[in-house]
Amino acid sequence: MPATQTTMPADHRPLSRSLARALRARGIARPGRPFGWFVDAMGAASLRQFWQHWNPLYGALLQTLVYRPLRPRLGRQGSLLLTFAASGWLLHDLPINLLVHGATPSLWWPPICTVSFVLCGLLAQIGEALGLHYGAWPFPGRAAVNIAQILACSAAGSAICMRI
Numbered sequence: 001m002p003a004t005q006t007t008m009p010a011d012h013r014p015l016s017r018s019l020a021r022a023l024r025a026r027g028i029a030r031p032g033r034p035f036g037w038f039v040d041a042m043g044a045a046s047l048r049q050f051w052q053h054w055n056p057l058y059g060a061l062l063q064t065l066v067y068r069p070l071r072p073r074l075g076r077q078g079s080l081l082l083t084f085a086a087s088g089w090l091l092h093d094l095p096i097n098l099l100v101h102g103a104t105p106s107l108w109w110p111p112i113c114t115v116s117f118v119l120c121g122l123l124a125q126i127g128e129a130l131g132l133h134y135g136a137w138p139f140p141g142r143a144a145v146n147i148a149q150i151l152a153c154s155a156a157g158s159a160i161c162m163r164i
């Protein structure tokens with residue numbers, strides 16, 4: 001092997017393959033569509049589909065590191081809700097609180113993102129259970145519904161956390 005080429009340790013290869021597979025499935029590397037993930041998310045036919053397209057890198061990480069390991073133990077619904085909670089806490093609330101308040105948890109804000117994300121996960125599951133799909137609607141209508149659902153979950157999450 002040439003001196004400039006490095007290899008990943010054998011114990012990390014399965015994770016890197018899983019992440020690469022998850023990123024390909026989300027269409028990260030689509031030549032000619034650098035913001036394809038954004039358009040795909042806004043034009044999704046349901047809130048569940050929206051989250052499948054939104055932020056492909058975080059989605060691939062969460063699918064690989066949280067959802068897949070939990071699914072055999074908790075089933076689809078339980079692992080999906082915990083994945084939304086992990087995203088809210090680990091990727092949103094925790095970094096924001098650390099940046100603003102440092103390592104002083106007594107000053108941290110309530111976990112608004114975590115609660116909002118869990119509500120989005122619940123809403124996505126409810127919509128799927130009821131068969132709510134708006135794929136036949138024109139793009140502006142689908143985008144408006146997706147944005148409205150996320151804003152509603154965010155407002156509800158904020159209201160819940162401000163009462164805690």
